[in-house]
Amino acid sequence: MPKQKTYAVGIDLGGTKILAAVVDITTGEIIASARKRTRAEKGQDFVANRTIELTQAALSAANLPQDAPIVTIGVGAAGQIDRKAGVVVDAPNLGVKNMQLADILGKQFSKPVRVGNDVEVAALGEYIYGSGQGFKNFVCLFVGTGIGSGIVQNGRMYTGLTGTAGEVGHIVIQAGGRICGCGGRGCLEAYASRTAITKAIMAEIHHGRSSILANDAALQLKEGETIIRSGLLANAIAQGDSLVIEIVTEAADYLGYGLGSVMNFYNPEAIILGGGVIEAIDLLFERAVNRARNTALSAPALQTKIIKARLGDFSGVVGAACLGSEAVGFQFPLS
Numbered sequence: 001m002p003k004q005k006t007y008a009v010g011i012d013l014g015g016t017k018i019l020a021a022v023v024d025i026t027t028g029e030i031i032a033s034a035r036k037r038t039r040a041e042k043g044q045d046f047v048a049n050r051t052i053e054l055t056q057a058a059l060s061a062a063n064l065p066q067d068a069p070i071v072t073i074g075v076g077a078a079g080q081i082d083r084k085a086g087v088v089v090d091a092p093n094l095g096v097k098n099m100q101l102a103d104i105l106g107k108q109f110s111k112p113v114r115v116g117n118d119v120e121v122a123a124l125g126e127y128i129y130g131s132g133q134g135f136k137n138f139v140c141l142f143v144g145t146g147i148g149s150g151i152v153q154n155g156r157m158y159t160g161l162t163g164t165a166g167e168v169g170h171i172v173i174q175a176g177g178r179i180c181g182c183g184g185r186g187c188l189e190a191y192a193s194r195t196a197i198t199k200a201i202m203a204e205i206h207h208g209r210s211s212i213l214a215n216d217a218a219l220q221l222k223e224g225e226t227i228i229r230s231g232l233l234a235n236a237i238a239q240g241d242s243l244v245i246e247i248v249t250e251a252a253d254y255l256g257y258g259l260g261s262v263m264n265f266y267n268p269e270a271i272i273l274g275g276g277v278i279e280a281i282d283l284l285f286e287r288a289v290n291r292a293r294n295t296a297l298s299a300p301a302l303q304t305k306i307i308k309a310r311l312g313d314f315s316g317v318v319g320a321a322c323l324g325s326e327a328v329g330f331q332f333p334l335s
């Protein structure tokens with residue numbers, strides 16, 4: 001007998017964009033979604049109002065029947081979260097501190113609201129409806145502005161003593177190395193994140209190296225910071241741009257050392273890799289996988305599966321929808 005359709009709202013609240021979606025949580029299907037830039041510089045109230053506006057837009061676009069069961073709203077936010085209280089405690093990338101997000105959304109939409117960390121929630125999405133299906137112990141690692149991961153242990157998200165487990169971006173891979181956003185030195189994300197790749201390429205261009213990307217028109221400038229889209233990097237590699245190939249190769253090696261260390265330490269069944277640069281740049285993915293297998297001990301090197309995330313941009317909203325529903329007792333088919 002077909003299961004009755006049940007819906008939840010999932011919100012991915014990130015430093016660059018806010019994405020809200022109505023998700024059929026019996027299948028993981030996205031019914032409708034809405035997105036806009038976060039504009040964190042405009043302040044906390046702006047971000048809260050934009051989140052409400054996009055949730056409303058996704059609900060309107062979904063055009064569900066009046067009696068359609070919408071069980072919860074779930075959010076994955078890029079920052080430190082008090083999961084019990086539904087509060088975004090500190091999120092520098094969102095320009096937010098002590099934001100009572102569960103209260104704000106709960107009052108607006110009269111639904112239970114659950115809030116989690118963005119990476120943890122994206123990992124949950126991959127676990128329930130993406131590449132993590134069928135695994136009970138794995139790490140889901142996302143490469144973007146930074147590098148973060150969600151850890152699934154015995155079929156549950158493992159968050160650690162202080163809720164910060166999975167911060168693989170801050171594994172030190174180069175003693176005394178590059179300064180990291182966390183204040184430390186030599187962290188993985190200072191070498192292998194999209195931000196790190198961008199900085200390294202721009203530094204070389206400023207020193208006079210030639211590159212297809214040296215043409216400013218190809219670069220997107222945002223508040224004085226350069227963002228090179230993953231597609232542009234992939235395109236430059238396809239055209240044989242030696243600077244981009246060199247920098248991406250170096251980043252892939254560092255990423256591989258990090259992955260190999262994770263394999264040795266946690267001995268997971270699988271590592272799932274996500275993020276725009278992973279999706280778009282085969283050189284990065286393939287070289288990192290090879291480096292990881294050369295770095296890890298022989299048994300995990302042979303047996304750990306290293307695969308790409310399947311839900312792409314939507315792992316966060318699917319996971320957020322699942323987070324909320326799980327918290328109110330919804331049973332997923334495979335988890």
Ligand SMILES: [Zn+2]
Nearest residue numbers: 170180182187
């Ligand atoms: Zn760091």
